Amino acid sequence: xxxxxxxxxxxxxxxxxxxxxxxxxxxxxxxxxxxxxxxxxxxxxxxxxxxxxxxxxxxxxxxxxxxxxxxxxxxxxxxxxxxxxxxxxxxxxxxxxxxxxxxxxxxxxxxxxxxxxxxxxxxxxxxxxxxxxxxxxxxxxxxxxxxxxxxxxxxxxxxxxxxxxxxxxxxxxxxxxxxxxxxxxxxxxxxxxxxxxxxxxxxxxxxxxxxxxxxxxxxxxxxxxxxxxxxxxxxxxxxxxxxxxxxxxxxxxxxxxxxxxxxxxxxxxxxxxxxxxxxxxxxxxxxxxxxxxxxxxxxxxxxxxxxxxxxxxxxxxxxxxxxxxxxxxxxxxxxxxxxxxx
Numbered sequence: 001x002x003x004x005x006x007x008x009x010x011x012x013x014x015x016x017x018x019x020x021x022x023x024x025x026x027x028x029x030x031x032x033x034x035x036x037x038x039x040x041x042x043x044x045x046x047x048x049x050x051x052x053x054x055x056x057x058x059x060x061x062x063x064x065x066x067x068x069x070x071x072x073x074x075x076x077x078x079x080x081x082x083x084x085x086x087x088x089x090x091x092x093x094x095x096x097x098x099x100x101x102x103x104x105x106x107x108x109x110x111x112x113x114x115x116x117x118x119x120x121x122x123x124x125x126x127x128x129x130x131x132x133x134x135x136x137x138x139x140x141x142x143x144x145x146x147x148x149x150x151x152x153x154x155x156x157x158x159x160x161x162x163x164x165x166x167x168x169x170x171x172x173x174x175x176x177x178x179x180x181x182x183x184x185x186x187x188x189x190x191x192x193x194x195x196x197x198x199x200x201x202x203x204x205x206x207x208x209x210x211x212x213x214x215x216x217x218x219x220x221x222x223x224x225x226x227x228x229x230x231x232x233x234x235x236x237x238x239x240x241x242x243x244x245x246x247x248x249x250x251x252x253x254x255x256x257x258x259x260x261x262x263x264x265x266x267x268x269x270x271x272x273x274x275x276x277x278x279x280x281x282x283x284x285x286x287x288x289x290x291x292x293x294x295x296x297x298x299x300x301x302x303x304x305x306x307x308x309x310x311x312x313x314x315x316x317x318x319x320x321x322x323x324x325x326x327x328x329x330x331x332x333x334x335x336x337x338x339x340x341x342x
Contacts (some may be wrong), residue, residue, distance in 0.1 A: 001144070005091045006101065007094050009069070014113045023085075023160065024068075024072060024234045025107075025108060026108075027065065027068050027069065027072065027195065028072065028074070028104065028190065029093075029104070029105055029108060030065075031065075031069055031074070032092065032104070032105060034055050034056075035055070036051070036055065036069070036075075037084055037088045037092040037093055037096070038093060038094055039054065039055060040075070040082065040083055040084050040088075040303055041084055041088075041089060041093050044083060045080055045081045045082060045083035045214070046081060046082060046083075046245045047079065047080050048062060048063060048066055048081075048082060049080075051066065051082060052239075054115060056323070057080075057082070057163065061237075066082055070082070070084075071296060072088055073085055073087060073250075074087060074092065075088065080084040084341050097148075098148065098279070098298075099145060100145045100146075100148075100149070101140040101141040101145075102138060102142045102145055103141075103143075103145040103146045103328075105138075105142075106139060106142035107298065108132070109138065111136065111139070113129070113295045114295070120295065122187070125299070129250070134257065135177075135202065140177050140178050140202065140205040140206075141205075142179070143178065143246060144177070144178035144180055144209065147178070147181075147241075149327075149328050150272075150326045150327075151325060151326060151327045151328065151332070152180055152181060152184060153184075154183060154325050154326055155241065155269070155271050155325060155334060156184045156185055156188070156332075157179065158269075158321060158323060158325075158334055158336060158339075159185060159237065159267075159269055159336070160188055162267060162320070162321075162336065164236070164265065164266075164267070164338075165189065165234075165237075165293055166189070166237035168189065168192060168237055168266075169191065169192065169193060169236060170192070170193050170195075170234065170235045170236050170237070171185060171186075171192060171194045171195065171236065171238075171239065172191070172194075172195045172196075172197055172231060172232065172235045172236040172237070172238050172239070172261065173194065173195070173196050173197065173238075173239045173241075174199060174226050174231065174238060174239065174240050174243060174317050175197070175198055175226055175240065175241070175242075175243035176196035176198055176206060176239070176241075177196075177202060177205070177206065177337060178205065178206060178209050179194075179196040179206035179209050179210055179219065179221070180195050180209060181211050182195075182219055182239075183209060183210065183215055183219065185237075186215055186218050186219060187213070187215075188215035192218070193217075193218055193219070193220075194218060194219040194220070195219070195220050195221070195222060195235075196210070196219065196220075196221045196222070196233070197222050197224065197226065197231060198221070198223065198226075199221060199223060199224075199225075200223030200224065202223070203222065203224075204219035205220050207221055208226055226257075227247060227250055227254060227257070227273075228255075229341075231261045232261060233260055233261060233263070234263045235261055235262050235263065235266060236262075236263060236265075236266040236267070237266060237267055237269065238261050238262050238266070238268050238269065239269045239271075240258075240268070240269070240270050240271070240272075241271040241272075242271065242272060242273070242332075243272075244270070244272055244302060245272070245297040245298040245299075245300070245301070245302065247297045248298075248302060248303075251304075251308070251311060252311065252314075255312070255314070256315060258315065258340075259315045259316050259317075259339070259340045261337045263339065264339050264340065264341045265338065265341065266337070266338070266339050267320075267336055267337060267338050267339070268312070268317060268335070268339070269336050269337075270334070270335040270337075270339045271325055271332050271334045271335075272297075272301070272302050272332055272333060272336075273293050273297055273301035273327070273329070273330065273331075273333075274301050274302050274303070274304075274305045274308070274332075274333050274334045275300065275301045275303055276300070288331070289329050289330050291329070292329045293329040293330055296329060305333060308335075309317075309322070309335065310337065312337040316339055316340050317337035317338065317339050318338055318340055319334055319335055319336070319337045320337065320338050321334065321335070321336040322334070322335055322336075323336075
């Protein structure tokens with residue numbers, strides 16, 4: 001065939017748009033790495049030549065790089081000066097409470113399952129790290145930032161609405177990682193004492209968050225195995241958020257452990273993703289979100305919400321709330337169950 005007569009389908013524009021998404025990801029990743037937004041936030045605005053010189057950007061690329069950030073609505077251009085957009089100031093300044101940069105960069109990190117998606121898709125079993133391996137500090141920071149996109153706020157609001165919250169004195173967050181759920185609830189309750197339980201090499205990360213929020217005197221940490229180690233007894237509140245995917249085959253044992261952890265009248269708070277009946281896809285256009293959720297839940301969300309709910313009753317708990325919660329990757333289910341007195 002004469003290649004001069006070849007006509008590429010107009011649908012190539014669709015492929016170009018997909019490629020542009022990858023390029024946009026790399027542009028923002030580079031901007032975060034260069035601390036463009038932090039630098040501009042401290043100055044208000046700056047001429048492109050000052051930005052180029054101060055951040056060491058090659059002048060051949062600086063105009064197109066900065067214009068790309070303008071096109072992405074992350075910078076605002078006024079004449080030859082650039083400043084942060086409201087979006088950047090809200091979620092891309094590393095010192096701000098709402099910073100989301102680590103969450104964003106985590107998807108493209110070498111340890112992310114997205115970095116070699118082919119390998120992830122071909123794996124016959126989800127990769128579950130040895131007990132003493134992972135997660136890294138950067139991963140904990142990423143999921144901490146992800147939780148602040150609305151999920152943590154919604155979950156802690158539901159807990160605060162429980163009639164026994166004001167009288168509660170103790171809380172355990174099992175697999176608590178960053179500890180932000182415990183921190184948020186202790187901020188809302190002046191006498192609540194919290195315990196963040198996670199792997200021994202993870203609790204140091206939680207301690208950093210706890211110290212940052214000035215709650216070291218009220219929140220402690222404990223390292224161990226959530227399934228086999230003693231979690232303690234007599235807690236008013238036990239939180240389990242996005243932990244049980246890796247224990248899906250040991251759920252009855254896990255719930256039996258929880259029965260002795262919570263005092264009568266106390267509550268279990270479980271927040272997890274569940275697949276639809278028959279594992280049917282939710283809707284057209286949700287493929288990427290569903291794939292992300294599968295990756296984040298050790299291969300698959302929990303199945304059979306009704307059977308999961310039955311585990312509470314079988315272990316001496318009565319569900320008082322069953323709510324849909326917003327999350328970064330679609331709706332999760334929140335179960336709050338009170339331990340029966342008998």
